[in-house]
Amino acid sequence: MVREEISPVREAVAFGAFTLHLAERRLEKAGAPIHVTARGFDILAVLVDRAGQIVSKKELMARVWSDVTVDEGSLRFHIGVLRKTLGDGSEGARYIATVSGRGYCFVAPVSRNESHAPADLAVSYPSRRLPPLPTRTLGREDAVQNVLSLLTMNRFMTIAGPGGIGKTTVAILLGYALCPNFEDAVYFFDLGPLSDPLLVPNAIASILGLHIQASDPLPAIISYLRDKRMLIILDSCEHVIEAVARLAERIFQEAPQIHILATSRETLRVEGEHVYRLSPLESPPDRADITADELLAFPAAQLFIERVKAGGFHLELNDGQAPVIAEICRKLDGIALAIELAAGGVKGYGLRQTAELIKDRFGFFQSGRRTALLRHQTLNATLDWSYNLLEERERVVLRKLSIFIGVFTLQAAQSVAAWRAPGEGNVDIILANLVEKSLVSMDTSDTSTHYRLLDTTRLYAVTKLNQHGEFNETARRHAKYFLDRLRHPEILASIRSETGSLATQAPLLGNIGSALAWCFSTAGEVRIGAELAAASAPFFFKMSMLGECRRWTELAIASLDETRRGTAAEVELQAALGLALMFTEGNGDQAHAALTRGLLLAKELGDLPHQLQLLGRLHHFHYRRGNFRDATGLARQGEIVARTMGDPDAIAAAHSLRGISHEELEPARHHLEAALAHIPTSPRVAAFHFGLDYRNRARIFLARTLWLLGYADQASATARATVDEAAEMDHPLNLCIALLFANCVYLWNGDWTNADMTSHRLIELARERSIKPYEAAGSALQACLLIAHDNRDTGIPTLQQALRTLRIHRYELLTTILNMTLAEGLLMNGRQEEALTTIDEALTLVESSGELFKRPELLRLKGKILLSKPRTDPITGEASLLEALDIAARIGARAWELRAATSLAQFWSSQGRVADARRVLDPVLGRFTEGFATRDVTSARSLMDQIVSS
Numbered sequence: 001m002v003r004e005e006i007s008p009v010r011e012a013v014a015f016g017a018f019t020l021h022l023a024e025r026r027l028e029k030a031g032a033p034i035h036v037t038a039r040g041f042d043i044l045a046v047l048v049d050r051a052g053q054i055v056s057k058k059e060l061m062a063r064v065w066s067d068v069t070v071d072e073g074s075l076r077f078h079i080g081v082l083r084k085t086l087g088d089g090s091e092g093a094r095y096i097a098t099v100s101g102r103g104y105c106f107v108a109p110v111s112r113n114e115s116h117a118p119a120d121l122a123v124s125y126p127s128r129r130l131p132p133l134p135t136r137t138l139g140r141e142d143a144v145q146n147v148l149s150l151l152t153m154n155r156f157m158t159i160a161g162p163g164g165i166g167k168t169t170v171a172i173l174l175g176y177a178l179c180p181n182f183e184d185a186v187y188f189f190d191l192g193p194l195s196d197p198l199l200v201p202n203a204i205a206s207i208l209g210l211h212i213q214a215s216d217p218l219p220a221i222i223s224y225l226r227d228k229r230m231l232i233i234l235d236s237c238e239h240v241i242e243a244v245a246r247l248a249e250r251i252f253q254e255a256p257q258i259h260i261l262a263t264s265r266e267t268l269r270v271e272g273e274h275v276y277r278l279s280p281l282e283s284p285p286d287r288a289d290i291t292a293d294e295l296l297a298f299p300a301a302q303l304f305i306e307r308v309k310a311g312g313f314h315l316e317l318n319d320g321q322a323p324v325i326a327e328i329c330r331k332l333d334g335i336a337l338a339i340e341l342a343a344g345g346v347k348g349y350g351l352r353q354t355a356e357l358i359k360d361r362f363g364f365f366q367s368g369r370r371t372a373l374l375r376h377q378t379l380n381a382t383l384d385w386s387y388n389l390l391e392e393r394e395r396v397v398l399r400k401l402s403i404f405i406g407v408f409t410l411q412a413a414q415s416v417a418a419w420r421a422p423g424e425g426n427v428d429i430i431l432a433n434l435v436e437k438s439l440v441s442m443d444t445s446d447t448s449t450h451y452r453l454l455d456t457t458r459l460y461a462v463t464k465l466n467q468h469g470e471f472n473e474t475a476r477r478h479a480k481y482f483l484d485r486l487r488h489p490e491i492l493a494s495i496r497s498e499t500g501s502l503a504t505q506a507p508l509l510g511n512i513g514s515a516l517a518w519c520f521s522t523a524g525e526v527r528i529g530a531e532l533a534a535a536s537a538p539f540f541f542k543m544s545m546l547g548e549c550r551r552w553t554e555l556a557i558a559s560l561d562e563t564r565r566g567t568a569a570e571v572e573l574q575a576a577l578g579l580a581l582m583f584t585e586g587n588g589d590q591a592h593a594a595l596t597r598g599l600l601l602a603k604e605l606g607d608l609p610h611q612l613q614l615l616g617r618l619h620h621f622h623y624r625r626g627n628f629r630d631a632t633g634l635a636r637q638g639e640i641v642a643r644t645m646g647d648p649d650a651i652a653a654a655h656s657l658r659g660i661s662h663e664e665l666e667p668a669r670h671h672l673e674a675a676l677a678h679i680p681t682s683p684r685v686a687a688f689h690f691g692l693d694y695r696n697r698a699r700i701f702l703a704r705t706l707w708l709l710g711y712a713d714q715a716s717a718t719a720r721a722t723v724d725e726a727a728e729m730d731h732p733l734n735l736c737i738a739l740l741f742a743n744c745v746y747l748w749n750g751d752w753t754n755a756d757m758t759s760h761r762l763i764e765l766a767r768e769r770s771i772k773p774y775e776a777a778g779s780a781l782q783a784c785l786l787i788a789h790d791n792r793d794t795g796i797p798t799l800q801q802a803l804r805t806l807r808i809h810r811y812e813l814l815t816t817i818l819n820m821t822l823a824e825g826l827l828m829n830g831r832q833e834e835a836l837t838t839i840d841e842a843l844t845l846v847e848s849s850g851e852l853f854k855r856p857e858l859l860r861l862k863g864k865i866l867l868s869k870p871r872t873d874p875i876t877g878e879a880s881l882l883e884a885l886d887i888a889a890r891i892g893a894r895a896w897e898l899r900a901a902t903s904l905a906q907f908w909s910s911q912g913r914v915a916d917a918r919r920v921l922d923p924v925l926g927r928f929t930e931g932f933a934t935r936d937v938t939s940a941r942s943l944m945d946q947i948v949s950s
Helices: 038-049 057-064 072-086 141-154 167-178 197-208 218-225 238-254 299-310 322-331 336-344 351-357 379-388 392-401 410-417 427-436 455-467 471-487 489-496 502-519 526-542 546-559 568-585 589-605 608-625 628-645 648-661 665-678 694-708 712-728 732-749 752-768 772-788 792-808 815-828 832-849 852-868 874-891 894-910 914-926 935-949
Strands: 012-015 018-021 026-029 032-034 096-099 103-106 156-160 186-190 230-235 258-264 274-277 441-443 450-452
Touching: 018 038, 038 057, 038 072, 038 103, 057 072, 057 103, 072 096, 141 156, 141 167, 141 258, 141 274, 156 167, 167 186, 167 230, 167 258, 186 197, 197 218, 197 238, 218 238, 230 238, 238 258, 299 322, 299 336, 322 336, 322 351, 379 455, 392 410, 392 427, 392 455, 410 427, 410 471, 455 471, 471 489, 471 502, 471 526, 502 526, 526 546, 526 568, 546 568, 568 589, 568 608, 568 772, 589 608, 608 628, 608 648, 628 648, 648 665, 648 694, 665 694, 694 712, 694 732, 694 894, 712 732, 712 752, 732 752, 732 772, 732 935, 752 772, 772 792, 772 815, 792 815, 815 832, 815 852, 832 852, 852 874, 852 894, 874 894, 894 914, 894 935, 914 935
Parallel strands: 156 258, 156 274, 186 230, 230 258
Antiparallel strands: 012 018, 018 026, 026 032, 096 103, 441 450
């Protein structure tokens, strides 16, 4: 049982139509008792006691089953029964939410003995000196407990935070919670209405019941308080901060039993003060698949839903609405006031329209509760209150800081915000003041310090920036600053390096996007925009934001005038556009034209690094398109350019190109290993600069080459390591490439588990990043798995459709491999003619494209198909198998050689030619030193055993 272990709660707890009587262990609905199991009652008691908080499964099991050991299945069963008893989910009612991977959360509003105070803060001393207890305290239980502990230890606490975040609510809750400790001597002073700092001591004296005639009432107040024990709450201090600071410091110094709790948007900065910065309500994560149950575990969402319903909007929460509500809560930074105001607009605009309106319309927040404090009736009023308290130079800097999207550094603030008035030179001091006044937040969680305006504050300040006619000049400086940053050697190296996490560059994202948007607007400067688009291309590739790269490079190229056409700037733009088009739209003529134009200009300018970069990208283009001879020619050109440069990084990149497209397997392996030897895991800066991540491509193609050479285990290990490394580098595009070719190795080995996992991962990643060719390739690989598992009726049409999609994108790199599987599937389904046509077309394709190393496997499959046809001369099929065996042996493709030998041995064995079968299979199988668990080797060994025993 858990009754004794639950923290103190009122004996009757109400939620919805239910009342939970803890002492009697009884649950009622509308006054009538309803049955609940003993374990179910204990689970409900724990969850209600921690309402609004996530309780882990481990904790629930430990508290409810303290006397026995059970698994999670028992907990899930009782949770399910309990939900059914409560009618959870019926008519929009929600009580117990599942938080994936974390536990459960009781999400319905709870009242305890007609009070909404937290259970462990229940009071028996209702104070006439405190405002009414707030009716909504969602998500503030931890804050109340933290401040309570700190205040008990330190005597003097300030709750600091931006307007509307909930400072007053927490202070009032603390007042009620601490009434027993101070025998009801808790005094709440709302300083908001005071317009003159000189009135502060008089207001304090008045509420304390002191009638002081002196011109300075402070000595008399101190004298009165000196031997008293009480809690003084000073609410909304920011506009009279100096007067409150003097008063609070004197009280702290001379009245040792007085505890002081202040709330302010700015700290008091006096002796004795300890600061608790109140965080926004926890908001749901940015996940498109968040469910309604998961959403309800977050206080910001709970508050929004409660206020939407209170506003008269009929909301039946479902999984489709959950991401919309999550976005609203995030956009409003978890600020309680902003969430309440936004919720109030849902009845008039609907949920989705509300989400759209709050993105950029500050005026949306103009209507609040009439009974609220004047400064809290609208979000605009709340921010006006803070803004009007600033010095003029602080207002100017705040306005200019609103140009930043997301986080920014002190250096960025100094560059963008200090450009006009002499007093603005000390931006660091002004920024520190704005942090103190809760208008700018500061993050020192990593090695550097970053600043950020809450979105609500930023939107307000942008409005002011426009009103003062400062927007365009500030936007120009903002764009220029980020252009300079992207050109800085350290930043450039970080972006080009494949070793850094995306998180280190992510802060640039919003600012670069907004700077580019301004540059190409009617009021912007396209010259800066063109330079910024070129400079930001490596950044967009790093982030795998290929659509963004395409958008801005197309605009930049269109904006180039005659003086800038044919320059190095155009080379960079064409190179970026070609690569972006290749990955987003496929290997079309537009991508080819951009890359070819860039290469032509690079040659005219004598720009060897860009020549190598563009040769690498054109090589990739032709290889993906199935033009292997053209790719080989480009690789040879790249080798010449690299040797002319004499740069080891360039030579390594050229080795990668040669190895990927070399016609022979052993030389290909040599080139790929040479590339990898020079491009270690870290750092990989220069090689990536030449166009692509050459290490990633060299390593995954080495995996393919090793498999063809007969080293299946090494191939699998190399493929897996390449995928892991690409994932660690946090580069989605490279990860797509690694997953694609790793999957081929897994399929060839018969490693169905890894093949299934990588194909699903590829589809998900490609879909997330809108890399259409790779999404189609992932679907094709999934179809290959279906065929391998004898689900041919689904697999064959799925594969045929995927091949059609790949052809639309002119992505032919996998066409031959996929057609091999398609032909096998058709053969197994008895469709020999279709299978033979598929193989013949593939053979014609490899002859014309230069993909000759695949000929042995195609000839083997052709032989199998011919031998399966009842009216075909077996000599023709046998000849195909013999040719496959001969070519595989000549090019060193032992993997294909083993397959050909196995198929030939099967045929000869069926013809009674057992000695010939053994003669052809035994030496080929004997040359294998690994891969003994793969499907090809196990099949060959099994056949060999049959031959030997026959």
